[in-house]
Amino acid sequence: MSAFLSYLVHGIAVGCGFALIASGLIIIYRVTRVVNLAQGMFAVLAGLTASSMLDLGLPHGLAEIAATIASAAAGVILGLVAIGKRGTSPEASLIVTLGVGIFGYALEILIWGDQPRSFAGLSGLLKISDLELPKQYLLIIAVTLLVFGALEVFFERTYLGKTLSACASNPGAARLVGINVTRMGLVGFALGGALGGVAGVVLTPLTPVSYDSDMPLFVNGFAAAILAGLRRPILALAGGIGLGVAEAMVAGYAKPSYQSSLALLLAITILVVQSARRSSLHVAEQ
């Protein structure tokens, strides 16, 4: 298999992980207007928890589910601190998520130490003609597609999904209709935590995680979310995969250490261009 194809496949798989993190970010942002700087922490927490569960003897599958539940619970706790107090502005909540993320560092080092941990994923390659596809990559892609499919159904077909969308669309009107917007915000945080957890659980077999792995994950996830315009989670899938592939190409053909800088520059550029266009629109309206 050519180098290009192997970079491509790796990029798609990693990009799916970014997309999962991005979708959690987007959901939390849409429902609560808060950017969750600790989104990466969910992935790390889940990865570390899964590795411990496996060490304790839990079979594959159960361990990952337990880890995802743990990160969803962490999401609820984060939500309580970030938006539980009435009158907390989104900017203040942003800083609070930062604080809780740092607390997460302390907890993670306390429980698991400061060295990276991993666990074995699906080993082996799937061979199709001259393509050699690592099975873990295929698992990541399959899980991602499943999760995004489930998210679509959730938001388009279920009443709870519509309620969350209502909070995102018009929190004032949502309150008038009787929706407890804060409680829905916690649901959003739980969902964001679970999505981050899934990302962690599928990515850890690829790259060992430790407490400080959350920053690169957050940065890439946020960049993918920005590319999706922080709107619909499904767009994050395209954004994440695009970002993953771009970074894989940079790592493969240029220098590996520049790959996250690429993501960052891309995201910043888009943000700045959007801002510039918006402010010139304001000027034009005057």
Place this chain on the structure above:
Amino acid sequence: MIDVEDVVVRYGTAIALDRVSLTVAAGEMVALIGANGAGKSTLLNALSRVVPTASGSMRIRGCFAHVPEGRQLFSDLSVDDNLRLGAFRATDRDTSWIYELMPELDGVRKRRADSLSGGQQQMVAIGRGLMARPDVIAIDEMSLGLAPKVVQSLARQLSRLNEERGLGVLLVEQSARLALSLCSKAYVLETGRLVAEGPSRELVNSHFVVSAYLGSPLEETA
């Protein structure tokens, strides 16, 4: 159904509502008129517990729905979704009776709320309020930005609901003409204070109301 007594609402040091009292009996249609900034929306917000009251009492017996100024729809959700979300507190999420009541909405069930005309949006807003099966519905500035024919149609529907189902209505309007012609009782609010109240036919003839709010004697609008 709604019993407001000596309610005071403050925004910081400014007094938005100064000892306002108001009642809406079961099946009654009541108008609350006043100029922009008089405090009409504030009263509704106080009833919905969106703003706190500094003193006074508010009693609401039964279910209360608040259709806010500017409609405040869930703009990126469909008409049907908007309606069904109105039933968040209720047990029955069936929307068919709303489409029977407002057949103009039947053809646009799946369209995004912000793609509709102003009149249709107002209908969705009222429909969303009705989905909560309220005993009293309060509508803030229903006629704002709508053509007279559309407003008449909405007014007719409200009268029907009031006659057929005993729905109480609190109509908050800058357009005194509409409110007084539709409702049997009216209150006039000016910079946070009640300056007039009574049966609509009396207020319509009072010099004060005519000169301040009606401009010329009320003509038949039907």
Place this chain on the structure above:
Amino acid sequence: MTSVTRERVTFGALVAGSLAAAALLDDSALSLYVLLLLSAIVTVGVSLVMGHAGQVTLGQGAFYACGAYTAGVVATSGLPPLLGLVLAPLAAAALATLIGVPLLLLRGHHLAFATLAMHLIFLSLVGEMTITGGDVGLQGIPRLSLGAVKLDSIRSYAYLSCLALVGIVLVTKNVLASRPGRALRALSSSEVAAASSGVPVGRYKLAVFALSAGYAGLAGGIYAFHMGYLAPGSFPVLLSIEYVVMAAVGGLGTVSGALLGAALVVLLVDALSRIATMSGMPSTAPVVLSYAVYAVLLVSAVLFMPGGLVSLIASLRAKASKARALARSRQRNIAVGHDTSRPETSRHGSPS
């Protein structure tokens, strides 16, 4: 004593106190003291940016690193070290001006992310360039010499840091008192209002951003000569976050807040790491405790003390003086014969 005189006296006492500390503390306490002073310098800048221009900056550590590396590179290339120290704040301010133009178009969480990203990009660049020594960093930075005086003891850097801190505090106070400074305060309450009253919002935001970067650069330059070596690992993203914690805890937008916050955080973390390195504690205890403390301080400050320590102290003072005034008026009334035990207003009518 008027409040201005009181302020001047307090300021003078603080300056005298800090210089005395530099003179009297022993060597082990001195390196902590230098760290405190340098952190305070950076935090004054952060507090200014976040409190007055209302911007969240999570990348101040990059400007600190920029100043440090500028000083280090200049000094290790044979040029006079003093030149390095002078160029350090200038380079940082120039960098801030350059990236500030696009970046300051952003607000709130977008700006927070962009400044965080900027720090990461800066680190990755510095880790790659040969001129900065790449991942290994710069070694053997010569000691700073001011004319004939060679600064080769920790104590001398403590004095230098003191002087630098005093200098930037004076600069900041003058900036805040000036016309642009007052316009800045208008900015912090409402950008739209400020813009519509003719304040060149964009330019002021950029100026504040560059000024605070200059402070961080100066501190970084001193750090480079004090330590003698630099590596990308000395400037992790957490550093930027630490400065935000110090500024938030002390009280955004005030100089005294920045000083209080920096002092509290540095001393608290040091105390904790002493406890944590006592025998019997696991080896990861220092790190765990310092992260936990940062986190709790930051979250508590944001949720419960939005004005920071400064506003807490101010409200305590206000309560105390209110209590004193109440006690005084009670005494007066008892002396004259009024019974003040019942409330002034009755239930059935208001005084007005």
